[in-house]
Amino acid sequence: MKIQLRSASVSDLDELLAIEQACFDITRRSTRRSLLNSLNSPMQQIWVATTRDKNACEVISGVMILHHHVHTLRIYSIAVCPDFRGKGVGSKLLKYAHQLAVERHYDHLSLEADQADTKLIDWYVSHGYQVITSLPNYYASGHHAVRMRQNFHHGQSTGQKTNQSTINLLVADDPTDLRLKIDNATIISAHQYLTDSHYQNIPYARVFNLCSSYKYQSSGYYVSLLAEARSHRSIPSVSTIQDFQSRSIMRSMTDEMDNLIQKAFATATAKEMSLDLYFGQSLDKRFNELATRLYRLFPSPMLRVDFVQIKGKWLVDKIAPLAMKKIDEALMPTVQELAVNFFKRKRFHQARMRNYAYDIAVLYDPEEVEPPSSLPTLKRLCKVAEQMNMYMELITRNDMDRLSEFDALFIRTTTNVNHYTYQFSRKAYAEGLVVIDDPWSILRCANKVYLAERLAQEQIATPQTWILDSTWLKGDRLGELPLPLVLKQPDSAFSKGVVKVKTYEQLKTTLQNLLKKSDLLLAQVFMPTAFDWRIGVLDRKPLFACQYHMADGHWQIVNWETKNK
Incomplete structure (x- = not known):
């Protein structure tokens, strides 16, 4: 039987939909809506296996849904029509x-399988997958799953497990120029890295390129280029090096930190x-915040960034590597300390040695007065993630340029549409x-006018509600409304x-005051209650229900006029 994929x-x-219904019970199958979402999503794909029937008409015999993450290609589901099982359709998918994951340089290929279906698990094992963790109550209460995975590493066959650690390599034109002592890094020359077969075959390496020049086709350029060819992680990457070459790209990338740049050099009298x-x-230390932001945009071990003032405004003029041999000897103890601290960072050492299943960013605001989750809670969440073999890091509004480092973003600061949280999402x-929250949820759930309209369409009971605009201020229309009333x-x-x-x-x-901020407002009959309900929904399914109790002696959950919260 000839099997084609498309x-x-x-x-x-x-x-x-018919295949989903034939292959999965109702708690596990995809709905028409979710299938349509997968077809339209830029980060999901549906592949089908087809054959020809006796009339030479195309018949879909199998379906595979894929989710593309930053480091992982996930097989969300794979289904083969009952009539075509045992004929190689599933293996073909x-x-x-596997081919897609290799071609696109994913670190992992993962899937979930029913823990009770040992035959299915054995079939996945025969294709190179390994069980990495159990997922209690994954499908439903009492219905458990296992997560299975293949790991992809340079020079290593699929599914082969390794105990090798990540090696940090400091590469310089002449290692004697570095004058650094780093316990967890090996210092080598650019010539060694480019020509020694030993470094060609290291499966896990992070290459810190400290060459004096990154010009096109220089040895410094080739260190980063070959690092990427060897599946090593290079800092700077070739794309970052290319960014250095274009003044327009540099200025475009630094537009978001314009206020920070102007503030940093506000008192400077020179023009450069x-x-x-x-x-x-x-x-x-006055420039530490600017330095950190610049490093995140242009990750490189040591850089010199030149600024020029044009028509009263400071702009980035040039970015180039900072040669170690040009650093004053008196500064070396401080540079040594910065280098040691840098290589102690978990993101560069322990985390990658551990090879976490997923990297998750948690966006929070350390200055928020009433955050959705307290800092101790978020720290506990990070510990739980660690136990589940996930790397979790707290980030702030200044870390937008780091999003590509992660597989997922969990927003734990109050979201709004006209706000940086929406931009992050x-x-x-x-x-x-x-x-x-995904951007569509923020757009919808952050607007009470939208919610009121949806609740009305779904005929869900709510306190009597009116949508008000400026026309309500004319004549005696306000007299139509009952009191007391809550305006939102x-x-x-x-x-x-x-x-x-x-x-x-x-x-x-x-009403006059609130209409200055929005053309529409919500008005509802006041209904005294001891608590508000909060319903958490994930992937269109109810996740939890909880009660937010009112502040003592007050009609809201938070009394902002007193300390009684």
Whole structure:
């Protein structure tokens, strides 16, 4: 039987749904809506195996849904029609997933399987997968799963397990120029790295390129280029080196930190300034924030960034490697200390040695007065992630340029549309990360006017509700509304932007003030209650229900007018 593979299209939807219904019980099958989402998503794919029937008509015999993450290609589901099982359809789909993962340089290929289906698990094992963890109650209460994975490493066959650690390599034109002592890094010459077969065959290496020049086709350029060819992680990468070559790209990339640049050099009297970066830090603490941001945009061990003032505005003029031999001897003890601290960082050493299954960023605001999750809670969450073989790191609004380092983003600061949290969510989704909250959820759930409309359409009971605009201020229309009344800004949250009015004079004044911020407002009949319900929904399924109790002696969960919260 000849089996062909192709990408699915919307015209296949009915057949895809029929296969899902034939192969999975109702708790595990994809719905028409979720299949349509997979067909339209830039980060998901549906592949189908086809054969020809006796009339030479195409028949779909198998389906595979793939989710593309930053480091991992995940087989979300694989299904073979009952009539075609045992004929190599499933193996053909698995081999194609393997081929895609190798071609696109993924670190892992993963899937989940029913823990009770030992025959299925053995079949995956025969294709090079290994069970890495159990997933209790994964499908439903009492229905457990296992996560299985293949790892891909340079010079290593698929599925072969390794105990080798990541090696940090410091590469310089002349190692004697470095004058550094780093316990967990090996210092070698560019010539050694480029020509010695030993370094060609190291499966896990992180290459810190400290050559004096990154010019096109220089040895420094080739160190980063061949590092990527060998599946080593190079800092700087070739793409970063290319960014150095274009003044327009450099300035475009630094636009987001324009305020920081202007602030850093506000008191400078010269028209040109230089900032030296040593392992992401400046020796002048006044410039540490700027140095950190620049390092994240242009990751390189040591850089000199030149700035020029044009028409009263400071702009990036040039970025080039900082040659170690040009550093004043008096500065070397400080540079040595920065280098030692740099290589102690978990992201560069322990985390990668551990080879975590997933890297997760948690966005939080350390200055938020009433955050969705407290800092101790987030730290406990990181510990739980560690136990589950996941790397979790707390990031802030200054870390948007680091999103591509992660597989997922978990937003744990209050979200809003006209806010950096939405920008984080949108960019993370565009880069293929799993995102909670996703941008569409923020757009919808952060707007109470939208929610009121959806609840009304679904005929879900709510307190009597009106959507108000400026026309309500004309004539006697406000007299139509009952009192007391609660007015809500569309993007209000945690009791902010929500006002209870008891008189028509209060109603008019409050409405005038709130309409300055939004063309539409929500008004609801006041209904006293001891608590609010909060329903958590994940992947369109209810996840939890909890009660937010009102502040003592107050009608909201937070009383912002007193310390009684």
